[in-house]
Amino acid sequence: MSVFTVGICQMGVVADKQANMAKASHMIAEAVAGGSRLVILPEMFNCPYQSELFPQYAETVAGGPTVSMLAECAAKHGIILVGGSIPEKDEAGNIYNTSFIFDERGHLIGHHRKVHLFDVNIKGGTVFQESKTLTAGNRITLVKTSLGNLGVAICYDVRFPELARTMVLEGAEILIYPAAFGPVTGPAHWELLLRARAVDNQVYVIGAAPALNAAAEYKAYGHSLIVDPWSRILAVAGVEETVVIGKIDLRIVGKVREELPLLQHRKPAIYER
Numbered sequence: 120m121s122v123f124t125v126g127i128c129q130m131g132v133v134a135d136k137q138a139n140m141a142k143a144s145h146m147i148a149e150a151v152a153g154g155s156r157l158v159i160l161p162e163m164f165n166c167p168y169q170s171e172l173f174p175q176y177a178e179t180v181a182g183g184p185t186v187s188m189l190a191e192c193a194a195k196h197g198i199i200l201v202g203g204s205i206p207e208k209d210e211a212g213n214i215y216n217t218s219f220i221f222d223e224r225g226h227l228i229g230h231h232r233k234v235h236l237f238d239v240n241i242k243g244g245t246v247f248q249e250s251k252t253l254t255a256g257n258r259i260t261l262v263k264t265s266l267g268n269l270g271v272a273i274c275y276d277v278r279f280p281e282l283a284r285t286m287v288l289e290g291a292e293i294l295i296y297p298a299a300f301g302p303v304t305g306p307a308h309w310e311l312l313l314r315a316r317a318v319d320n321q322v323y324v325i326g327a328a329p330a331l332n333a334a335a336e337y338k339a340y341g342h343s344l345i346v347d348p349w350s351r352i353l354a355v356a357g358v359e360e361t362v363v364i365g366k367i368d369l370r371i372v373g374k375v376r377e378e379l380p381l382l383q384h385r386k387p388a389i390y391e392r
């Protein structure tokens with residue numbers, strides 16, 4: 120199906136996993152009531168965005184309560200669900216920042232482990248070190264669905280144009296970034312990066328952010344965004360808890376690429392080192 124509605128659940132995240140799961144489930148239903156066939160949650164939607172808390176909230180895929188809740192929601196509503204991200208623990212005890220993706224029957228059809236960990240020290244601004252508790256993923260994620268081909272990456276991954284380009288060369292038509300930009304880099308770079316990835320690659324780009332929780336240690340910037348392949352903003356939120364709804368028309372990907380055949384004009388032999 121080339122034309123469909125997408126919903127982003129810009130939810131407030133609190134320090135209570137059960138409450139976060141209930142909120143996600145409620146907002147997914149709200150997005151579905153708004154006509155969404157593809158629904159997206161934000162980064163670390165079941166856990167406050169704090170490195171030291173990731174181990175405590177982490178769960179394994181098999182039997183994990185959050186993963187089970189997501190599968191049930193996808194099946195119950197018959198939607199494609201990009202389950203934001205959660206801290207995922209593997210058999211060896213490594214913890215990843217992972218997005219789980221489900222089809223309309225609730226089957227897990229893909230997962231992305233955040234490749235670029237957010238280790239930054241912006242003087243007078245944001246200090247964060249995901250690598251204190253997280254292990255990085257090591258591959259791109261391209262998921263073929265009944266609605267189209269989704270490239271999924273997480274937050275800081277959006278700063279790496281090579282990752283987006285690789286997903287697009289593999290066939291991605293929509294790039295989806297569950298994210299949690301903060302008050303320093305959010306206003307400076309969030310919209311710019313999402314629109315840049317859209318215009319670079321002539322694809323839809325969706326950034327799904329948490330709402331601002333004024334009581335949280337890490338203050339999310341919000342501003343979930345849907346951008347089309349011409350880099351037009353189709354929908355954008357403020358900092359509040361809300362469902363952002365937009366219309367995707369995948370025919371526009373082909374139209375823009377035909378009119379401005381950027382990807383055909385690439386000269387990979389010149390870029391290689």
Ligand SMILES: O=C(O)CCC(=O)C(=O)O
Binds near residue numbers: 273298300304
């Ligand atoms: O790249 C940024 O400025 C924000 C990244 C971030 O918050 C994250 O990766 O979770």
